[in-house]
Amino acid sequence: MENSYKERLRGLGKYGLFIAFFAICLTLTFLAPTFLTVQNLMIIVTQVSINALLAFGVTFVIITGGIDLSVGSIVAVTGIAAATFAHPDTYPVIVPIGMGLLAGLAFGAFNGFIITRSKVPPFIVTLGTMTVGRGLALILSKGRPISNLSDSFNFIGGGKILGVPTLILILIVTFIICSVILRKTVLGRYMYAVGGNEQAARASGIQLSTVKMVVYALSGGLAALAGILLTSRITTGQPNAGAGFELDAIAAAIIGGTSTSGGTGTMTGTLLGALLIGVISNGLDLLNVTSYYQQVVMGVIIIGAVVLDSLNQSTR
Amino acid sequence: MQANQDYILQVRGLTKTFSGVKALDNVQLAVRRGEVHALMGENGAGKSTLMKILIGLETPDSGEIRFEGEDLTTGHVRDVMKKGISMIHQEMLLVPELTVAQNIFLGREKNGKLFSWLNDRNLNHQAAELLKQMGVNIAPDTPMKRLSVAQMQMVEIAKAISNDAKVIIMDEPTSALSDKEVATLFGIIKDLTAKGVAIIYISHKMDEIFAISDTITVLRDGTYIGTKPAAELDIDTLITMMVGRKIESLFPSSKTERGNEVLSVKNLSRQGEFEDISFSAYAGEVLGIAGLMGAGRTEIARTIYGLDKPDSGDIYVQGERIDIKSPQEAIERGIGYVSEDRKKLGFIPRLSVRQNITLSSLRQHAKGGLLQAKSELAAAQTVIADLKIKAASPNQSVVYLSGGNQQKVVIGKVLLSSPSLVILDEPTRGIDIGAKAEIYKLINQLKEKGIAVILISSELPELLGLSDRILVLAKGKLTATLSTDEATQETIMRYAMQP
Numbered sequence: 001m002e003n004s005y006k007e008r009l010r011g012l013g014k015y016g017l018f019i020a021f022f023a024i025c026l027t028l029t030f031l032a033p034t035f036l037t038v039q040n041l042m043i044i045v046t047q048v049s050i051n052a053l054l055a056f057g058v059t060f061v062i063i064t065g066g067i068d069l070s071v072g073s074i075v076a077v078t079g080i081a082a083a084t085f086a087h088p089d090t091y092p093v094i095v096p097i098g099m100g101l102l103a104g105l106a107f108g109a110f111n112g113f114i115i116t117r118s119k120v121p122p123f124i125v126t127l128g129t130m131t132v133g134r135g136l137a138l139i140l141s142k143g144r145p146i147s148n149l150s151d152s153f154n155f156i157g158g159g160k161i162l163g164v165p166t167l168i169l170i171l172i173v174t175f176i177i178c179s180v181i182l183r184k185t186v187l188g189r190y191m192y193a194v195g196g197n198e199q200a201a202r203a204s205g206i207q208l209s210t211v212k213m214v215v216y217a218l219s220g221g222l223a224a225l226a227g228i229l230l231t232s233r234i235t236t237g238q239p240n241a242g243a244g245f246e247l248d249a250i251a252a253a254i255i256g257g258t259s260t261s262g263g264t265g266t267m268t269g270t271l272l273g274a275l276l277i278g279v280i281s282n283g284l285d286l287l288n289v290t291s292y293y294q295q296v297v298m299g300v301i302i303i304g305a306v307v308l309d310s311l312n313q314s315t316r
Numbered sequence: 317m318q319a320n321q322d323y324i325l326q327v328r329g330l331t332k333t334f335s336g337v338k339a340l341d342n343v344q345l346a347v348r349r350g351e352v353h354a355l356m357g358e359n360g361a362g363k364s365t366l367m368k369i370l371i372g373l374e375t376p377d378s379g380e381i382r383f384e385g386e387d388l389t390t391g392h393v394r395d396v397m398k399k400g401i402s403m404i405h406q407e408m409l410l411v412p413e414l415t416v417a418q419n420i421f422l423g424r425e426k427n428g429k430l431f432s433w434l435n436d437r438n439l440n441h442q443a444a445e446l447l448k449q450m451g452v453n454i455a456p457d458t459p460m461k462r463l464s465v466a467q468m469q470m471v472e473i474a475k476a477i478s479n480d481a482k483v484i485i486m487d488e489p490t491s492a493l494s495d496k497e498v499a500t501l502f503g504i505i506k507d508l509t510a511k512g513v514a515i516i517y518i519s520h521k522m523d524e525i526f527a528i529s530d531t532i533t534v535l536r537d538g539t540y541i542g543t544k545p546a547a548e549l550d551i552d553t554l555i556t557m558m559v560g561r562k563i564e565s566l567f568p569s570s571k572t573e574r575g576n577e578v579l580s581v582k583n584l585s586r587q588g589e590f591e592d593i594s595f596s597a598y599a600g601e602v603l604g605i606a607g608l609m610g611a612g613r614t615e616i617a618r619t620i621y622g623l624d625k626p627d628s629g630d631i632y633v634q635g636e637r638i639d640i641k642s643p644q645e646a647i648e649r650g651i652g653y654v655s656e657d658r659k660k661l662g663f664i665p666r667l668s669v670r671q672n673i674t675l676s677s678l679r680q681h682a683k684g685g686l687l688q689a690k691s692e693l694a695a696a697q698t699v700i701a702d703l704k705i706k707a708a709s710p711n712q713s714v715v716y717l718s719g720g721n722q723q724k725v726v727i728g729k730v731l732l733s734s735p736s737l738v739i740l741d742e743p744t745r746g747i748d749i750g751a752k753a754e755i756y757k758l759i760n761q762l763k764e765k766g767i768a769v770i771l772i773s774s775e776l777p778e779l780l781g782l783s784d785r786i787l788v789l790a791k792g793k794l795t796a797t798l799s800t801d802e803a804t805q806e807t808i809m810r811y812a813m814q815p
Contacts, residue, residue, distance in 0.1 A: 187430040193411045193422055200409035203373060204423030204475075205394035214430060263413040 016308055017257060017269060021276050028279065032286035040282070042165060048278035049171040050075075052271055053226040054249035055256075056178045057108075057219030059270045062253055063182075064215050065195040065262025066122040070111060071223040071249055073133025075242030078104045078227035080137050083146040083237025086153040093152040100228040101221060107133065108220015112213035130246065137239040146237035157232030167229060174225065179267040181218075191215060195262030251298070252277055255305040276301070324349045324514050325370075325401075325483055330379030332365055337708050337716060339365040340376070341538045347483065347531075352505060352515045354529035354546065356558055358718070358748030362538040363518050364406075367485050370516075371403050372396040384482070394428060400482035404489045406518075408472050410460050417443035417456035420475045446478050451500055465492040473501060477508065484508065485516045490524060502528060520748070522551050536560055559750045567781030570760040574784070575599030577635065578737045578768040579651075581620065584629030589615040590792040593629070597737060597768040602759060604783030605772045606808045612792040613772045614656055617739045621653040622646040634736070647676055652730035654723075656742035656772070662726040663714050670696035670710035672725050677732040699728035704754060720751025727758065738762060739770040744778065756782060776805045788812050 028035040061068045082100035182188040193201040256273030258265030327345040368374040372391040381388040417439040426432040443456035534541040534557040579597040590612035622640040655661035673696045681692040703724045744752045788796040788811035796811040
């Protein structure tokens with residue numbers, strides 16, 4: 001009897017997020033007539049997409065038992081790197097994109113390098129590189145926004161293809177790729193193994209340092225993608241862009257069921273977590289709740305998600 | 317070293333030091349093809365370190381490892397596995413979040429190439445085949461965390477043999493297995509050795525060692541003692557080799573006068589754990605508590621020590637009825653508890669020997685809230701000397717000590733809070749015979765000092781050898797109180813099996 005109760009609790013943990021998400025959407029549909037319109041839903045997904053991309057990268061990292069606080073700063077550095085090469089009539093659009101992605105991958109690989117070579121915890125290392133990154137963005141841009149970007153660059157994050165915002169299309173494609181990496185490749189399996197039991201992973205012949213390097217580089221690369229898209233969308237490279245984004249990204253992963261102790265988590269969960277954050281802030285906007293209250297609500301939801309997760313853990 | 321074709325694995329002059337302590341000193345080992353080679357030694361003798369070096373988890377300071385004539389000294393885990401050495405880890409190194417099949421093949425999917433596709437259906441199929449061959453009934457897609465400990469151990473075994481290894485190291489492979497599963501494992505070992513696979517077998521269970529091994533190598537305190545064919549050894553000689561001295565008598569007799577009643581428990585009950593328990597413990601007496609797993613022994617100890625609350629019943633200490641709400645109150649009342657789970661409730665791994673020993677009595681060494689380092693160190697040193705704790709220094713971290721010495725640290729901590737009652741819950745679990753003898757001596761010393769000792773143990777010889785009276789529990793109920801004259805292994809078991 002006790003067993004079936006535990007089973008039920010576990011089940012609730014598994015589908016709790018779906019249930020919560022649809023319950024909130026349903027409630028908002030009744031309370032705010034404009035909520036369930038194609039236009040509003042597109043607004044939500046567009047607003048969510050930058051955070052979701054960051055959250056995908058952070059999910060990889062948290063699954064291996066690490067954390068990445070530097071993604072917000074990577075958004076700024078890579079945005080500046082891209083904007084520098086994106087003025088009209090200079091380089092083809094592939095150059096700013098390539099420079100941005102390269103900068104992000106390098107930044108992430110650097111995180112991974114320090115974390116695997118030193119025994120300093122990822123929290124500290126990425127806290128440090130977060131500050132370094134912000135400084136780099138200010139140095140590279142001389143503290144000023146970089147505007148006057150080419151139309152083709154501005155199209156990447158601000159355009160529409162067949163009426164669908166490019167941001168949404170990129171989000172969908174990235175989501176699929178990240179899911180496949182996690183579920184269908186050896187790399188993904190090793191991420192779960194490293195986070196689930198590092199000693200067992202090592203004893204099974206897995207090179208911990210390689211897996212971690214790749215994971216932090218991936219996180220950096222996804223942050224770069226977010227940085228490029230954000231710069232393109234606001235048509236300016238902002239050295240202060242992305243401040244605090246890391247916390248929203250971590251929140252999305254955690255609400256989505258990624259355990260901070262490592263070893264569990266899915267991309268679907270993280271996407272749902274990011275969407276939940278977006279839907280709630282959009283809904284509260286539509287209901288004319290001030291942003292002060294929105295922050296309180298968001299905090300309560302994050303803690304609630306972790307409590308649910310720990311309940312889940314203790315019923316094992 | 318002469319390359320001898322008979323030997324698949326030859327180790328010579330291996331030395332390894334951990335933070336100043338020599339774990340291995342000039343150790344050698346030579347394993348033949350197709351033999352079961354038992355590696356024996358007390359905890360802390362260096363067996364685990366040697367095995368970790370063999371599979372590439374640790375690098376030796378110096379020495380030579382030859383595998384099939386090739387140098388293996390600087391091997392990495394994956395190279396070693398590829399060459400054909402695999403290991404069944406005592407700690408069961410498995411990933412709880414992954415499935416059985418995923419765990420079995422972990423690290424070897426597509427040769428571990430990071431950017432390649434997984435084929436879980438294929439893995440499940442292979443795993444199912446393997447488990448079927450082993451005669452084990454576990455679905456390959458079950459998540460690891462749903463398995464029982466015995467099932468996990470079988471998966472760990474499957475993982476090791478799935479590698480087509482030429483040498484398989486088995487570190488305490490039967491600790492969680494039932495007799496039937498042990499028989500299955502021994503059958504598997506027979507098949508493997510018939511194919512020329514060599515097994516390095518580590519176990520504390522003497523009957524297993526003599527049942528299965530061809531050759532025995534003994535280590536002691538990190539040094540090589542000797543290698544002999546199993547047929548030329550008997551248990552006594554082997555123990556002497558392991559311990560370095562003859563253990564004259566494990567249980568020296570100790571006669572003391574029974575003193576005052578220290579603890580009295582009346583009609584104590586806790587739902588689902590134990591029911592209507594009444595007994596007394598006296599100064600200068602060892603009160604043994606016997607019972608099968610789940611009989612409620614540990615639960616009663618936890619309740620007396622304030623870790624759990626009783627549903628009903630009374631506890632009297634020195635004749636006064638008290639309500640113990642926390643371990644802190646229990647300690648203040650003079651009750652000490654040495655838990656069966658050393659690692660969880662016994663010591664704090666990050667802290668040093670000194671810090672662990674003084675943890676419960678730290679206030680005695682503080683003035684105005686400030687710690688008095690000298691007095692703390694003096695107290696710790698006294699305990700280290702009294703209990704003969706083997707540590708490089710009082711500031712050494714407890715994790716580097718052997719199981720027996722860790723246990724002494726925990727007992728030392730309890731003694732420093734000057735208890736009048738000490739509850740020892742499985743005090744010799746997982747520690748070797750030499751350290752056991754010392755713990756037994758210590759128990760007698762406590763009793764002679766006039767401390768009331770409650771000894772919970774699953775090892776009947778230990779209970780019979782040390783106790784003055786023995787309580788027997790069965791399914792949460794007290795079924796007998798036996799005097800030393802009445803108590804035998806048979807009578808205890810009879811009462812322990814009662815409904």
